[in-house]
Amino acid sequence: GESVGLHLPTLSVQEGDNSIINCAYSNSASDYFIWYKQESGKGPQFIIDIRSNMDKRQGQRVTVLLNKTVKHLSLQIAATQPGDSAVYFCAVPPGTMEYGNKLVFGAGTILRVKS
Amino acid sequence: DAGVTQSPTHLIKTRGQHVTLRCSPISGHKSVSWYQQVLGQGPQFIFQYYEKEERGRGNFPDRFSARQFPNYSSELNVNALLLGDSALYLCASTRRGGAYNEQFFGPGTRLTVL
Numbered sequence: 001g002e003s004v005g006l007h008l009p010t011l012s013v014q015e016g017d018n019s020i021i022n023c024a025y026s027n028s029a030s031d032y033f034i035w036y037k038q039e040s041g042k043g044p045q046f047i048i049d050i051r052s053n054m055d056k057r058q059g060q061r062v063t064v065l066l067n068k069t070v071k072h073l074s075l076q077i078a079a080t081q082p083g084d085s086a087v088y089f090c091a092v093p094p095g096t097m098e099y100g101n102k103l104v105f106g107a108g109t110i111l112r113v114k115s
Numbered sequence: 116d117a118g119v120t121q122s123p124t125h126l127i128k129t130r131g132q133h134v135t136l137r138c139s140p141i142s143g144h145k146s147v148s149w150y151q152q153v154l155g156q157g158p159q160f161i162f163q164y165y166e167k168e169e170r171g172r173g174n175f176p177d178r179f180s181a182r183q184f185p186n187y188s189s190e191l192n193v194n195a196l197l198l199g200d201s202a203l204y205l206c207a208s209t210r211r212g213g214a215y216n217e218q219f220f221g222p223g224t225r226l227t228v229l
Contacts, residue, residue, distance in 0.1 A: 041222060042220075042222050042223075043119070043205050043207070043219075043220025043221050043222050043223055044158065044205070044220050045220070046218065089157050089158075091157070102148065102160050102163055102171050102173075103158075103160060104160070105157030105158050105159070106157050107155075107156055107157050108155075108156070108157050
């Protein structure tokens, strides 16, 4: 089955620096990937997604890079702010989205932003 | 608009007891899913319901059950609680065919089993 994992459990960065969070996945047939942010006391919040026909996708201050050759994706956060402090998860839907919702989540990376 | 709501916020039970967790989806959303998030791990899929029918089930024992009501709210029931059931239980809702960026999670119910 699908499994996803993260290389670094905790990442500490200085405010204003760029952050890079990594994720590895196991199923080479996976064609859609999502990053979530989970703040303390809240449920996961969608950040950005990418399909396997893309190598890069940019959002507001975030960029996701996908390397299908090594089954790796990363989330880059530009000019990291204190509000970015949270746990970040990559997630993969194992099947179709007809009824929605089923996801396989990675273990998560804690991002701590130092002021 | 109200987001996904879950109740209670926190719950403490003892081993062997039964627990019922509740979820109200966003208005207009007909699909509800439940996830278990053990401390230090990512959420794990438990159930998915759409139009009151189970549409998906994760690798959880039969002690876990759920249902969805005509108003699309949902309950997750866990019988014969074990210490390992201590976790944050998340509910997520989406409309049918909604993209993942249209799926919203509630704040969760923190269950502690003593």
